[in-house]
Amino acid sequence: MSAPLTIKKVIASPGVGSFFFDDQAAIKAGAVRDGAAYMGTAVTPGFKAVREPSESVSVLLVLSDGYIAHGDCASVQYTGVGGREPRFHAADLARQIEEELGPRLEGMRVNAFRQAAIATEQIIDEIFQSKRAAAYGVSQALLNAAAHAAGHHLMAQVIKDEWDISKPLEAVPIYGQCGDERYTTVDKMILKSVPVLPHGLINIPALVGTDGIALEEYIGWLRARIAQLRVSDTYQPIIHLDVYGLIGAAAQGSIEQTANIIQRLEKAAGDMELRIEHPLDAGSRDAQIQTMAQLRQTLKARGSKVSIIADEWANTAEDVHLFAVAGATDMVQIKTPDLGSIHNSIDAILDCQKYGIGPVLGGTCAETDQSARTTTHIGVATGVSQMLAKPGMGFDEGYNIVLNEMNRALRIAQLIERS
Structure with missing residues (x-):
């Protein structure tokens, strides 16, 4: 003791x-x-x-x-x-x-x-x-x-011990965010074989385009660029796009039309897995849960394999729980600063896993190196589906901080187990 x-x-x-x-x-x-x-x-x-x-x-x-x-x-x-x-x-x-x-x-x-x-x-x-x-x-x-x-x-070990997590500490996929540099920074991600990319910051209507045409073209460019620059033929990253509710806006709030646009994007992605974060915004938590559930059901009924990710309105552990139990989403971004004390993020991640919902350990570009390192330990301790490279919008720095902290934690854990 x-x-x-x-x-x-x-x-x-x-x-x-x-x-x-x-x-x-x-x-x-x-x-x-x-x-x-x-x-x-x-x-x-x-x-x-x-x-x-x-x-x-x-x-x-x-x-x-x-x-x-x-x-x-x-x-x-x-x-x-x-x-x-x-x-x-x-x-x-x-x-x-x-x-x-x-x-x-x-x-x-x-x-x-x-x-x-x-x-x-x-x-x-x-x-x-x-x-x-x-x-x-x-x-x-x-x-x-x-x-x-x-x-x-080792902060990850404290989490494992106090939440009685039996599985060993393991590496989890890291996803990068490109900010406004949607082409040059993607090149960096491909060259560094980042598992999930590019976030995209699709935050204005022009980036979606009428019926999603601009976003469809961007996905086509992503596929071609990955094929051109990847250092190994086995490198097949997941395409993750945060669209800030703008697909739903382009569809004028129609669930059916939103699904139509997403399926066009899925076709553009070809054999690459596609994840769409915050596809629509219903204006409140309860409405968001209901509308996302309808969209998810519509996509599944059509045979779509696109994963939709809840973000806005999932701001507390209670919010995340309600999205999970309602089956309103395939994944939830656990945006760590929004949940306050980090024990809430841990609880929310484990709750998602209980209901078969993939936890995305996110956060924000506006954080610091210290908060990024600490939350990296949450990711490896709980085995999240993916973890954001943060902070900043330059990508290289955030990827360095999170990946290196993850590798350090895993190496220390190995030594602890052997001692």
Whole structure:
């Protein structure tokens, strides 16, 4: 039994995220892209401009033995919409963590992560506006602290032990996001044999086109480029496209027409597996579950093998559970900052697996290297269907961070097993 360790002091440091906070409502309303900026007026509460630099807060737990455990608060790129809490401001959040949360955590034992995370989340719910962002960062630090207390420093092993996961730690497929560089960055992904690509950031109607024609052409280009650049004939990546509800919009809300477009895309993909994230947006959680279920049933009845992925409106462990039990989707993106304390993400992943729904361990380009490393341990501990290369939109950096952290964790696990 490891010696009890407690929190001696809580420190918080404001920082930056790896991309931007974007006012999605303003963009959908017609804010015009100009270089890296958007021209227009912000409409979502908390925004002063349509695009603002993303922010973060590093949470540092000074433990009774002098070790400093670390986690980063972060929020998603499109914060404040789709049922998500408003964007946070790092200086204010850091001050609140130090002044209001810190004194209440002093003396807390950190050996048992899950217990500490649940207790801390309850405190945060009482006093914070940016509850999920705060809980996200603090819980990462608590997991880091528990791994240190256990003596092996392997966060994935703490998760396995506390959730009684019997299967061994294994590598999981990583998927890359290309941002607006939908051609050059795809080349990088193919050259590095990324298992799932390209995300696509299909966030304006022109990228879908009338009846999906633009997206159909893009998939055709993907197939040809993969065949041209792949370093091995056995490399056959999964095509994963996030369409931000725009296929449903192009179909004017018709389930049948949405299915028609998706089947055209499936034909364009040929023998490559196709996954479509957030194919439509019904405007609320309950409506989204109902409409996605109808779309899924329609596609299955037609013999389609396309997997649809829930994203918007699946913002909490409870939301994810409702999508899963309703059979409303083939996969769910577990967008880690939205779920707050990371024990909720673990619960949601295991819940998906219980109901035969594929968990996609996602997150956001607006996170940090630290939050990406921590959530990588969640992915390998729970055996998710795929895991996002994050943070940032440059791909190379996020792929480096997640892949290398996964490989380190697996190598350490091998050594622990042999010792």
